[in-house]
Amino acid sequence: MMRMSRILRDYTEAGAVNAQIALWGFVDDHTFLTKAGHVGLVYRMRGQDAEGLTHDQRRMLVHAMEAALRLLDDRCRVYQYVLKTEAAPFITAPCVRPIAQEALARRADFLNSRRSGLFTVDHYLVLIYEPPTAASTRSVARAWREPREALRNWLSHGRRCRIVEADLDRAITTLRHKAKGVEAHLADVGLERLDKERAFAFFRRLVNYDPARAAAASLVYDTHLDYFVADSPIECHRDHLMVGRHAVKVLTMKEPPARTFAHMLADMLRAPGQCVACLEWQRLPADRVRPTPQHIALCTAGQRRPPTAPASESMDVVHDALADGRPFRVLTVVDQWSRQRPILETTFRMSGATARRQLTVGVS
Secondary structure (H helix, E strand, O other): OOOHHHHHHHHHHOOOHHHHOOEEEEOOOOOEEEOOOOEEEEEEEOOOOHHHOOHHHHHHHHHHHHHHHHOOOOOEEEEEEEEEEEOOOOOOOOOOOHHHHHHHHHHHHHHHHOHHHOEEEEEEEEEEEOOOOOOHHHOHHHHHHOHHHHHHHHHOHHHHHHHHHHHHHHHHHHHHHHHHHHHHHOOOOOEEEOOHHHHHHHHHHHHOOOHHHHOOOOOOOOEOHHHHHOOOOEEEOOOOEEEOOEEEOOOOOOOOOOOOOOOOOHHHHHOOOOEEEEEEEEOOOHHHHOOOHHHHHHHHHOOOOOOOOOOOEEEEEEEEEOOOOOEEEEEEEEEOOOOOOOEEEEEOOOOHHHHHHHHHHHHO
16 A cells, blocks of 8 residues: 555655756846855857868867966856757758759758757856955854944844945946956857847857747846746656656766866767756865875876976966066976976066076976
8 A cells, every 4th residue: 555645755845946946037138146145157169160170270169268277266167068969850941943942942841851860069158256245244253343333234224235245346346357358368259248138048049949949938037046047847767867758868077087178079069969068167275285295295206207208398387467566477397298387487577588598497
């Protein structure tokens, strides 16, 4: 005999999809706000045909991406999305000539018969800024210094709204400042900032895998995006998910690769079937990635270059400025075998003679 609790367990354990979505709304024509108070922007990347580029051209694109990521601190997150979807049905345009119309119809029928193996790939980039969590309304130090003012801020709804609005404006200003630097470095990649209508359509594609259902709704309200984004029911099974009528498997990378290079995940795009690939990047604070001397000795003990191995170093010149505005340059040389830095020269003026002298001393 089956108990009533077992029959109702699936219903009681079921939850709402919007509870798992962190979006809240749009605060302007481009910036969205999450439930945790983070602000972000959505970009669409034109992308490059990797098969038509040389190794040097690929390296230049990778260096441009690295330079853009150097501008971001540990409060920024970058998400790269690759959406691989089945190609839409091919529809012929009307033609006045019967022979041409028949040829176009045959070509469309030929492509539609093989549409299961044809896909479109869209590349998106999401930049998110996480403002500091120690807001003025919850600052214990300020409450200790100014107890009367802190009490007014806690009890007055209008004061709290103005404080939250000021914090949000500062976060949006910081996000725009960082976004301008990223856009300047990735101008050759074809970075396009999406408005809120197209960003809403992108969010719907992430949680609705049926193209007709994803395109069925448009942006009407700027708030409560978590309710309006998801229209597909999700069923959890032992080895897969059912999102609408699509069976979905979620795969994660257990460990990051030891070394990356341009177009490293090209084989993933050749796999048959539709997929959504997501890559998250965030700079870690220095206190979390700084190794101890014992760890450095342990890691470099077995990575010393053998006598027969050819010397291979990478050189780069980093530009930055001090707090007073004076620019300076840093000449950095990294041994590709041991990943050590034999040269790290900082100067206000880096001439060719200085670089040649440092390279001669460091390599020797």
